Amino acid sequence: MAMTSQITWKLLTESIRCELDVETDYSQSNSGQLLENTSLHVNESCRKAKLDNVNKKDVREIILIKGRGLGASPAILSLISKKMLTLWPKFSLIDKITKIKVFRLKSLQKITLGARVVGDSGQVFESHAHYIADKHGQVDVCRDPSVGGSYTGVSAMGLLWSMIPAPGQRKGIRLMKSDVTKPYNVALNCFDGHIDPQESSSSQPLSSKTFEKGYMANEV
Numbered sequence: 514m515a516m517t518s519q520i521t522w523k524l525l526t527e528s529i530r531c532e533l534d535v536e537t538d539y540s541q542s543n544s545g546q547l548l549e550n551t552s553l554h555v556n557e558s559c560r561k562a563k564l565d566n567v568n569k570k571d572v573r574e575i576i577l578i579k580g581r582g583l584g585a586s587p588a589i590l591s592l593i594s595k596k597m598l599t600l601w602p603k604f605s606l607i608d609k610i611t612k613i614k615v616f617r618l619k620s621l622q623k624i625t626l627g628a629r630v631v632g633d634s635g636q637v638f639e640s641h642a643h644y645i646a647d648k649h650g651q652v653d654v655c656r657d658p659s660v661g662g663s664y665t666g667v668s669a670m671g672l673l674w675s676m677i678p679a680p681g682q683r684k685g686i687r688l689m690k691s692d693v694t695k696p697y698n699v700a701l702n703c704f705d706g707h708i709d710p711q712e713s714s715s716s717q718p719l720s721s722k723t724f725e726k727g728y729m730a731n732e733v
Contacts (some may be wrong), residue, residue: 580714599722600613606730611670618652620650622647623706623707625642625703628690628700629679629700632688633684633690633691633692637681637682640673640678643707644660645657654671693729698725699726700721701722702718
C-alpha cells in the first residue's frame with residue numbers, strides 16, 4: 514500500500530528547509546528498508562531554490578514530519594529516532610572523547626541521557642545525566658552542562674567515568690578490563706524529561722545508539 518505525505522528536510526549543502534512529497538510503499542517497508550522503498554518528489558518550494566536534483570543521498574537530516582499516515586508509521590518513527598542521537602566516532606580509545614549530540618528536541622526540552630555497559634564478567638554498570646536543550650532543540654554533551662544525575666557540569670565523557678554498578682549488582686565491584694583486545698560496547702539512551710535509572714527501565718527512549726571504547730586501536 515503506497516501512501517503519500519510530506520516531510521520537511523534540511524540539506525547540509527543548502528541552508529534552507531525544503532518540503533518534499535514522499536511516497537512510501539508500506540507493504541514492503543520496514544525500518545531497514547524505508548529509504549529504499551521511498552520515492553522523493555521535489556515540490557515547488559524546492560524548485561524555487563534550484564534543488565530540482567535533490568535525491569536521497571543529499572538528504573542528511575529529517576527536521577519535521579507532516580501527515581498522520583506517514584508520522585504513525587513504525588518504520589518512519591524508527592528512522593527518526595536513529596537520526597535524533599549522534600555519536601562520533603563509533604569506536605575510539607578509552608582515553609579519547611566520543612562526541613555525543615542530540616537533535617530534533619523542543620526548545621529548552623528536558624532530557625536524560627543514560628549509559629550502560631556490561632563488563633567482561635557480566636557485571637552491569639550504568640550512569641545517567643540530565644540536560645536541557647538549547648533554543649534550537651539541541652544538546653551537545655561536549656558543550657552543555659549536566660544539571661543532575663550521576664554528575665553535574667560539562668564533561669564530554671562524564672557518562673563513562675561516573676558509571677556505578679547497576680541496581681542488583683554485587684556491592685563493591687569495579688569495572689575492570691580482563692581482555693583488552695575486546696572493546697566495551699556502550700549502550701546510550703535518550704529519554705524525555707529528567708528521570709532516574711529506576712524510571713528509565715520502564716520508559717521508552719526517544720532514541721538509542723551504541724558506541725565502542727577500547728584499549729587497543731583497531732589496526733593493532
